[in-house]
Amino acid sequence: MKRIIPLVLLLIFLKPDDIRAQKPSKVRPNVILVMADDLGWGDVGFNGNPQIKTPELDKMAANSLQFTRFYAGAPVCSPTRGSCLTGRNPERYGIFFANVGHIKPQETTLAEVLKANGYATGHFGKWHLGTLSKTVRDGHRGGKANDEFSPPWENGFETCFSTEQAVPTWDPMKDQMVKTHYWTGPDRFAEDNLEGDDSRIIMDRALPFIGQSVQKKKPFLAVIWFHTPHSPVVAGPNYRAMYPGLDDNHQHYYGCITAMDEQIGRLRRELRKLGVANNTLILFASDNGPAGEGGGIDQHPGKRQQGTAGIFRGRKGSLYEGGIRVPALLEWPGRIKTHRKVSVPVTTSDYFPTILSLLDYSVPGNPRPMDGINVLPLLFTDTAQRPKPIGFKSYKQRAYTDNQFKIYSADDGIHYELYDLLNDPSELQDISEAHPMVLASMKTALDDWLSSCQKSEKGEDY
Template identity: 55%
Template sequence: MMADDMGWGDPAYNGNPVSKTPNLDKMAAEGIVFNRFYASSPVCSPTRGSCITGRHPYRYGIFFANVGHMRKEEITLAEALKTKGYVTGHFGKWHLGTLTKIEKDANRGGPEDTADYSPPWENGFDVCFSTESKVPTWNPMITPPKTAGGVRNRIPGEPYGTAYWTGPGHKATENLEGDDSRIIMDRVIPFIKKAIKSHKPFLAVVWFHTPHLPVLTGDKYKNMYKGQSVDIQNFYGAITAMDEQIGRLRNYLKEHGLYNNTVMFFTSDNGPEGKAREGRTQGSTKGLKGRKRSLYEGGIRVPGLMTWPALIKSRKTTDIPFSTLDYYPTVLDILGFTMPDQPEPIDGISMLPFIKGNIKERQVPIGFESKKQVAFMNNRYKIYSPDQGQHFELYDIINDPQETTDISTEHPDIVKELSAELSRWRESCKRSLEYSDYKQDF
């Protein structure tokens, strides 16, 4: 499960004094809390690609939001699990390609951009209830008031222009009013119910739109934040509404005896929107530097939770850095298989050795690139460059997570070592972009 533009400091379990997230808090009390969990990008589309491939999106051309598409040559988590008999479903925001070639839809969909057509049903997902990009968090098919943010030149009250697609040429037309997270979960639950009835294991990728702009919610959730500003009522009310649906899913799994052996992850695709906490961009980094679109910590350090009661018996926290890149190798490791035609290299690592108590630090550094920014991080140190590596800053992330003190002049040897590793990683990504990683002819 993934939120959209939810900051490191937004869930209550992370110390937010305003936010009400009782179900995320329960996940945090029962499972693993990743204190250093990273989106692979400071914007949405690239991070989503990393989640389902284990590979950095610069390897296959998804450089930024609304750029590129999921290549058919990549193996997604859905495609991998289908080889083991899993039924697969995608629910919510896709953002890895357009969903129609026929009509104008969302940011890029339609006859003018057929090259980026790459819907979830062509990437291994059996069941879909998917949008190309963002929708309002309440009444998602209708343009909200401009105070919700992100409305731009749309006219309030008229169709928003982004559909929920269920397959080629098929759009959802019913049960599209009210809270968007509930609308999504209304499709997730029947998918799981059908999998249970068919005695099939399942993969459900649930990518909420909350709390991406336009963000607003209903009176029930706003009233939970009485005394706060209207903007806070809507922003955190939408998050609480999403949290409620996460609880609904957890309860359904428990009622049907599936909870103990279901692996659940929760994260966000990047840090919070906006230059500051103002208007509807109320997301919190909890003091971390930067926000969405930045490779400083506030743009990429995001909430990270994992539950799996069969193996994770009680709450556990870790300061080891993990990433959205790690989902794919972790799931395949849990199931004990590899894909024979797997594009390589995979940038992520399996979390399973950590879960079993066999590692105490990350063995593979994490690389980042977004427009002119690059960064590279090991267990302690992080280099950051705003100009594609012409100049570097160095931070001790363990002792200075807020990145207040650049220590590059004190430790030129560390900068030299990490920048050399970063250079090799970037060259590897460039080779991947030229289709060098694929073992099959497509």
């Protein structure tokens, strides 16, 4: 604890919340949050993709809880990522879209709580929750005179290898649209081992962090946020060659996913080699649905954006299921002995309260609205019902879903559609006229929830 206490003390002064070490938890599993970038629900073998090769994820799935109704907190990148770390909805902490806003210092992150309790903490890959340099022009917003500076090392991560934003998924430092570095700390960025597959480059940094934590007998939190398969989509020649007969666009999209898959296999093997697999939980998910042509929120595939949301309607950017329902797994060999499909709705905001419950930690500081819930009690019975609906907002879209129904508005809540997701998972049939009472009560609940978010966003929680 010698090295930890001063950091904790420092945090008390920096942070309004009282983030101190709590009573030692009985279990202290290692936690690895893995996130793909723009990977569609149907882009993995374990969700039935007939072509994309993801043998390592499929093996992991066979050993995991496999979520069939897992929601990214938002239909685009930055907002979702914040929800993973804070347990709160992006509407609450004010990151409304990609490349805007930042994690405010008053927010409490999973990394801060775990670090204060003796965990080694590391972030590897895409950050997207604020700028990483006040001086160097970097990413969309870095180095500019604005208030968006909020790097991972000011949000609880001790070890960092982090970009502000997307980079090419092969040779990530070359042919960038906007110059972006891999930052390792204040005013420091990586300068070697930056060639080839970006997922491998990220894992090359994550594995030594994990190895050192194990050596020091410290539990660890590793947040591994791949850039794959976000634009610029580039696969190396070996990965493209795995898809003979496919055109360039498909080879690049499918190939970079297979390259990422390979690194997930490498990670899982390393945990076994280190003897810590049983006590490590890995949460795998995507940050939103598959991107449309060009890499953004266009609702049609095209060029190198060849992802699929399977049977679900919509893509990245949409609050229909295809934009937010993503592939997701929870592997924890010491606790989860057999594969199970979990159909209860779960979302990225649940990470924070679930992991804290598991560790028997409470959220430090003054009570503040939390959108996620501890989902552990829901994961092991078929009849589980989520006690709290999940709300979404993105530009003019709003959506709200409970165990069965979902309301959706494309025009800031003027008109609503109602879907029965159990009987109509593809959202083909708007049943709002047949069920006006269901619609009305969900609208009221959504309005209440949005009001609460707006209060938080105005700073009332701090």
